Amino acid sequence: MARLMTGAEIVLECLIREKVDTFFGYPGGVTLPLYDALYDSKIRHILVKHEQNACFAAQGYARATGKVGVCCATSGPGATNLITALVDALMDSIPVVAITGQVSTKLIGSDAFQEADTFGITRPCTKHNYMVKNLAELPRIIHEAFHIASSGRPGPVLVDIPKDVFQAQGHYTPVTSVHLPGYKFSMDGHAGQIRRAAQMVWEAERPMVYAGGGILHSEASKELREFVEFADIPSVCTLMGLGAMPSEHPNYISMPGMHGSYAANMALTESDLLICLGVRFDDRVTGRLAAFAPHARIIHVDIDPAEISKNRVADIPIVGDAKRVIEKITENLKELAPEMRAKNSSARKAWWKQVRDWKAEHPLVPEFSTEEIKPQHLMAEIDRISGGNAIVSSDVGQHQMWCAQLIRFNEPRLWINSGGLGSMGFGLPAAIGAQFAQPDKLVFAVCGDGGFQMSIPELGTIANNNLPVKIVIMNNGYLGMVRQWQELFYKNRLSSVLLEGFPDPEKLAGAYGFTGKTVTKPSELRAALQAAVDHPGPYLLNVMVTQFENVYPMVPAGGAINEMVLAPPTPVGV
Amino acid sequence: MLQLISLLVENKPGALMRVTGVLAARGYNIESLTVARTLDPELSRMSITVDVEPSQCAQVIKQINKLINVLQATDLTEAPAVRRELVLVRVRSAKEDRTTILKEADIFGARAVESSVDGFALEATGDSEKMDAFIRVIERYGDIEVTRSGMVAVSMEPKKLKLAPPVRKEYLEAQEVTTE
Ligand SMILES: Cc1ncc(C[n+]2csc(CCOP(=O)(O)OP(=O)(O)O)c2C)c(N)n1
Ligand SMILES: [Mg+2]
Numbered sequence: 003m004a005r006l007m008t009g010a011e012i013v014l015e016c017l018i019r020e021k022v023d024t025f026f027g028y029p030g031g032v033t034l035p036l037y038d039a040l041y042d043s044k045i046r047h048i049l050v051k052h053e054q055n056a057c058f059a060a061q062g063y064a065r066a067t068g069k070v071g072v073c074c075a076t077s078g079p080g081a082t083n084l085i086t087a088l089v090d091a092l093m094d095s096i097p098v099v100a101i102t103g104q105v106s107t108k109l110i111g112s113d114a115f116q117e118a119d120t121f122g123i124t125r126p127c128t129k130h131n132y133m134v135k136n137l138a139e140l141p142r143i144i145h146e147a148f149h150i151a152s153s154g155r156p157g158p159v160l161v162d163i164p165k166d167v168f169q170a171q172g173h174y175t176p177v178t179s180v181h182l183p184g185y186k187f188s189m190d191g192h193a194g195q196i197r198r199a200a201q202m203v204w205e206a207e208r209p210m211v212y213a214g215g216g217i218l219h220s221e222a223s224k225e226l227r228e229f230v231e232f233a234d235i236p237s238v239c240t241l242m243g244l245g246a247m248p249s250e251h252p253n254y255i256s257m258p259g260m261h262g263s264y265a266a267n268m269a270l271t272e273s274d275l276l277i278c279l280g281v282r283f284d285d286r287v288t289g290r291l292a293a294f295a296p297h298a299r300i301i302h303v304d305i306d307p308a309e310i311s312k313n314r315v316a317d318i319p320i321v322g323d324a325k326r327v328i329e330k331i332t333e334n335l336k337e338l339a340p341e342m343r344a345k346n347s348s349a350r351k352a353w354w355k356q357v358r359d360w361k362a363e364h365p366l367v368p369e370f371s372t373e374e375i376k377p378q379h380l381m382a383e384i385d386r387i388s389g390g391n392a393i394v395s396s397d398v399g400q401h402q403m404w405c406a407q408l409i410r411f412n413e414p415r416l417w418i419n420s421g422g423l424g425s426m427g428f429g430l431p432a433a434i435g436a437q438f439a440q441p442d443k444l445v446f447a448v449c450g451d452g453g454f455q456m457s458i459p460e461l462g463t464i465a466n467n468n469l470p471v472k473i474v475i476m477n478n479g480y481l482g483m484v485r486q487w488q489e490l491f492y493k494n495r496l497s498s499v500l501l502e503g504f505p506d507p508e509k510l511a512g513a514y515g516f517t518g519k520t521v522t523k524p525s526e527l528r529a530a531l532q533a534a535v536d537h538p539g540p541y542l543l544n545v546m547v548t549q550f551e552n553v554y555p556m557v558p559a560g561g562a563i564n565e566m567v568l569a570p571p572t573p574v575g576v
Numbered sequence: 577m578l579q580l581i582s583l584l585v586e587n588k589p590g591a592l593m594r595v596t597g598v599l600a601a602r603g604y605n606i607e608s609l610t611v612a613r614t615l616d617p618e619l620s621r622m623s624i625t626v627d628v629e630p631s632q633c634a635q636v637i638k639q640i641n642k643l644i645n646v647l648q649a650t651d652l653t654e655a656p657a658v659r660r661e662l663v664l665v666r667v668r669s670a671k672e673d674r675t676t677i678l679k680e681a682d683i684f685g686a687r688a689v690e691s692s693v694d695g696f697a698l699e700a701t702g703d704s705e706k707m708d709a710f711i712r713v714i715e716r717y718g719d720i721e722v723t724r725s726g727m728v729a730v731s732m733e734p735k736k737l738k739l740a741p742p743v744r745k746e747y748l749e750a751q752e753v754t755t756e
Contacts, residue, residue, distance in 0.1 A: 019748050121590060126597055130644045133589070145748065150644060178749045181742035184586060184647045308638035 004173035009137050009163065010039035012174050013101065016144035017045055019176070022072050024048060024063065024438050026056040030076020031116060032103035035168035048438065048467065051459035053080050055431035057087030057158075059463075061096050062435025065418045066393060066443075068221065070097045070152050071435060077103045078116030081124070081162070086425055088127040088158045093422025094242060095219055097156040099147050100128075106166040107135065120162045129157030134164065137172040142180070149180045154187035155306040156219055187305055191322030191330065199277075199301045199318045200334030204342035206275035206299075207349035208356075209235045212258070212287075215242030215421070216280015216304060218414045222325035226279065227251070229332045234350070235277070236357045238266040240287055242421040243280070245411035249390060255357065256366055259287040260557045261403040264364035264566060267557070269357050270295050271564040278302045280324045283313035284422070293562035303327045364555070364568055366407050375524050377401065377476055377547045381408035383531050384446060384474065392444040393418060393436050397429030397453035399483040401476035403553045405448055427456030430473065434460060437469045444472070444535065451477040451501050458510070464540045465514040472534050475544045477504060478551070486552045507544035518542035577630045578607060580659065582729055583622040583640065584648040584737070587613055591645040595622065598639045604628050608726025619647065623729045648737055656732040662725040663707045668695040669718040677717050684710040 007015065013036060017025070024046045029037045040047055050056045053075040060071030075084050081102040091098045105114040121133040130150050132143045140163070147159040203209055217226050217239075223246045230237050230253045238258045239246045247254040258266035270276065276298045281287070288294040291313060302309075302316035303324055310319040320327055368378035381404045388394065390412035396402045396419040411417045418436055420428040433447035449457075454475050464471055485499040511518025516539060521530035527545065534541040555566040585591045592611060599606055607625040614621050628636055633651060640649040652659070665686075669677055677696065678688060686700035695718065700710050704727065711722055 021747070122593065125590065125593060126601060131590075145745065149743065149745070176748060177745075179742045179744045181740075182644055183739040185644045186738060186740040306642070308635065308642055312635055 004175045006171055007174040008035065008039065008168065009140055009170050009172075010035040010168040012137070012140050013144060013163065013168070014039055014043045014045060015174065016141050017072065018043075020070065020145070020148045022070070025072035025074060026050050026059040026063075026435065027074030027101075028053050028056055028076065028080060030080050030103065032077045032105060032165040033074065033080075033168070035165065036074070036101075036103065047074075048434075048463065050431065050434075050463050053083035054087050054427070055434075055457060055460050055463070057084050057091070057098060057100060058428055058431035059435035059438070060098050060100075061087065061091050062395060062418055062432030063439040064096050064098055064435075065432065066415050066436035066439040068218075068415065069439075070099055070148055072099050072101070074101045075103070076116065077105055077120065078118045081120040082118055084160075085123070085127055086423075088124060088160065090420050090423040090425045090428065091158040092127060092129065094420065095156045095215060096158065097151040098158040099151050100158060100160040102160060102162045103168070104133065104162045104164040107164045108166070110164065120160070124160045127158070128160045129155075131160040131162070133162045134167050137167055137170040140167060141174065141177045145177050146180045146182060150182070150185065154185070188321050189305070189323040189326055191303065191320045191327040193330075195318055195320045196327060196330045197334050199320060200331050200338055201342070202275060202299065202301060202318060203233055203235070203277065203331070203335060204338055204345065207346050208273045208297075208353045209233070209275040209277060210269050210273040210298070211235050211237035211277045211279065212240070212270065212281055213237060213243045213246050213279045214240040214281030216324045217243055217246035220280065220305070220324040221414075222280070222323075222328055223247070223414050225325050225328040225332070229328050229335070232332055233335055234354075236269055236354065238262070238270065240281055240284070240421075241406055241419065244406060244417040245414040248412045249410035250412075255361065257406050259284075259563065260289065261407065261553050261555065262287075262563070263361075263366045263407070264555055264568060265357060265360035267555070267563040267566055268360045270298075271562070272356070273298045275299050275301070278316075279328060280304060282309045288313065289557045289561050289563035293564075368408055370524065371548070372524060375522070375527055375545060375547045377404050377478065377551050378408055379524060379527065380474070380476055380545050380547060381405055383527055384448065385409045386528075387531060387535055388444070388446070390416075392416065392446055393433075393440060394446045394448055395419070395429050395433035395436055397447075397449040398424045398426045399450040399453060399481070400478070400486065400551070400553050401448055401450045401482070403483075404476075426450075426453035429453060430457040430460050431463075433471045433473075434463055434469060437471050445470070447471050447473045449473065449475055450482060451475055451479065451504050452481045455501075455504075458505075461511070461514045461542075465516055468539050470539050470541075473540070473542045474531075474534070475507070475542070477544050477546050479504070479549050482551075483553070485550075489550075489552065490556075491558070504544075507542050511540075511542040516540045516542070518544065520544040520546065522546040577628060577633075578653070579626050579628040579633050579636070580652045580657075580727060580729055581622075581624045581626065581637065581640065582650045582652050582657070582731060583624065583646060584614070585611075585620045585622055586645040586647065587618050587620045588645055591620070591643075592622075594643045594645060595624070595640055598636065598643070599624075599626055602632065602636070604636075608724075610726050610728050623727055625727050647739060648735070650731060650735060652729050652731055657729045658732065659703055659727050659729045660701050661704050661707050661727055663700045663710065664689075664723045665698045665700070665711065665714050666695065666721045667698065667714055667718055668720075673717045677714065680713050680717075684713070686710060
């Protein structure tokens with residue numbers, strides 16, 4: 003069954019076998035053979051405007067579907083342009099395969115034109131990386147890359163392919179298995195530990211579920227819901243886990259952490275048992291670690307053993323796939339229920355009352371004004387139109403936090419954001435990838451006026467493909483999140499955070515051939531947003547919001563999460 | 577604290593860089609590192625001595641174990657293991673010292689592997705403290721140059737090597753080549 007093919011053809015053949023229908027990239031000298039083969043291929047290649055955005059778009063595709071996102075760049079500057087987005091994927095455990103061209107094998111190490119040590123540079127930016135030395139190992143490496151990217155704790159894998167390997171001809175024999183003896187991960191979790199965890203859940207008086215991105219990666223939201231419902235435990239989802247529990251589920255509180263709700267942070271602090279599922283105790287969640295959940299015992303379920311007891315020592319560590327482990331914990335809970343359920347029922351009732359009281363005391367509710375559009379008002383309107391069903395791809399900053407606080411998500415993979423790395427410039431290209439992956443879904447790209455200007459070139463990609471992405475700029479005229487910190491912690495000495503000269507949105511979108519509008523009046527916001535959504539095709543809506551609004555609640559850096567600042571102490575003018 | 581890590585690693589380009597990268601990224605200084613292939617030529621054994629924050633020892637082992645090319649990472653700092661170093665010393669000495677040097681070497685179990693009119697090349701093995709002492713003694717006889725191998729170690733606990741089996745990819749099977 004071996005056939006004579008070029009390396010470039012073999013790459014595309016392997017992609018097709020991996021069920022890749024779309025990938026994002028930017029060509030160059032050493033990838034010419036690949037792009038030539040692509041000319042005859044059924045795989046769709048989306049030409050973006052910058053390689054960083056090819057990888058962000060691949061991430062958007064992966065985050066919206068769970069499938070591996072694929073991007074491609076040429077050697078040297080093409081490859082180095084990928085770096086930010088690769089690290090971003092690594093931090094958020096997003097399955098991405100990046101293919102880079104490299105100078106021909108005989109030129110490697112000679113400082114040839116557009117040569118860079120991509121293999122060396124991307125080693126700490128990826129879950130694993132490869133340099134292909136000859137045609138024979140090419141199919142094996144491509145399939146290994148997909149396997150590594152998508153299994154265990156997912157992540158980005160880069161394959162660097164020299165030009166002469168793309169050009170070489172050889173007999174292609176399909177690869178049907180991968181063997182990586184050092185790549186072990188356990189899926190099932192230790193049965194004894196699972197049993198003990200279930201016991202602990204029944205014994206607890208103030209249990210809490212702290213769920214994160216791992217739930218999405220293991221497609222465990224159904225199992226999570228069943229577990230939480232059966233044990234009747236309140237739950238919080240981290241920034242990476244939003245949508246793992248439906249936002250309006252009675253057992254769901256909100257996001258915890260630096261900008262989490264009062265109820266979520268108080269509940270974590272007072273809990274006596276945290277059931278931690280696919281989370282990594284990030285500092286943005288825990289605040290001052292020593293003061294985090296001081297009364298709680300910890301059950302920690304994660305597929306990555308290195309996450310367990312990294313920041314907080316686990317009482318019951320369970321290394322395994324969240325889906326399988328949660329399912330087993332629920333099974334055990336059911337077995338134990340007849341003898342154990344009634345035991346703490348009054349304490350549990352009191353706990354639920356306490357949690358509901360906290361929720362009622364300081365709910366996360368949007369603010370409105372008749373004079374100006376409050377940022378929270380904007381998010382409430384997006385939420386109203388979405389009804390928990392739209393994809394919201396956010397950039398990084400204040401708007402991201404308000405989105406996370408105020409927009410509902412009924413299911414996983416609707417909320418797309420750069421959590422671990424917090425990369426500005428993420429929102430728009432990720433929305434592009436998500437829209438390609440989910441052509442029938444309503445996709446919002448919600449960006450700050452700062453981050454949007456990092457990804458303006460991709461308006462071209464949106465226009466070229468007539469993608470119906472609704473780009474919403476939350477325009478506060480500032481690098482708002484940095485301004486907030488300067489106001490609160492640097493005596494309001496606003497240094498290099500004013501964004502002057504935002505481009506005229508009508509002209510900007512118009513230059514790319516689509517519609518752009520600005521809205522300034524609160525009374526016009528709803529209709530303006532509706533018009534954007536009703537419009538077939540892309541739309542740029544620039545929403546002028548209050549300039550000096552701050553995100554609250556807020557846990558100051560290094561503070562304990564129960565010591566939130568709930569509202570501005572005194573109004574600050576400039 | 578000095579942590580002694582023994583690794584079984586696939587003999588592949590970049591494997592060493594991945595391991596040292598985990599340590600360098602955390603700002604840990606590597607005191608010594610040896611690599612050589614094992615009975616199976618596709619695998620290498622590494623022994624690393626590294627100055628690690630005591631609270632981070634377990635995390636370092638876990639992070640190294642996560643590397644795809646690493647088959648096994650073991651902390652031998654406290655474990656039953658044999659730890660040795662090889663030292664080569666070239667000593668230039670006066671004629672009248674030559675027999676004394678050889679006697680001193682003998683006490684340390686060292687031997688002369690090369691001899692010339694100017695002096696000797698001596699070879700010794702042992703634990704690090706003993707090698708320090710050996711070097712201090714020989715130093716007194718003249719100009720020396722020293723090359724140490726760094727710690728090599730073998731665990732005395734047979735640890736079962738857990739390896740991932742091949743994974744069949746059903747979806748890659750039974751498909752025609754699609755490219756024309
Ligand atoms: C690439 C990058 N550079 C710098 C930062 C630091 N940073 C975090 S939020 C922020 C301000 C973002 O401003 P804007 O996009 O207008 O959003 P806003 O906070 O105003 O909603 C900055 C500069 C970052 N996260 N990413
Ligand atoms: Mg802004």
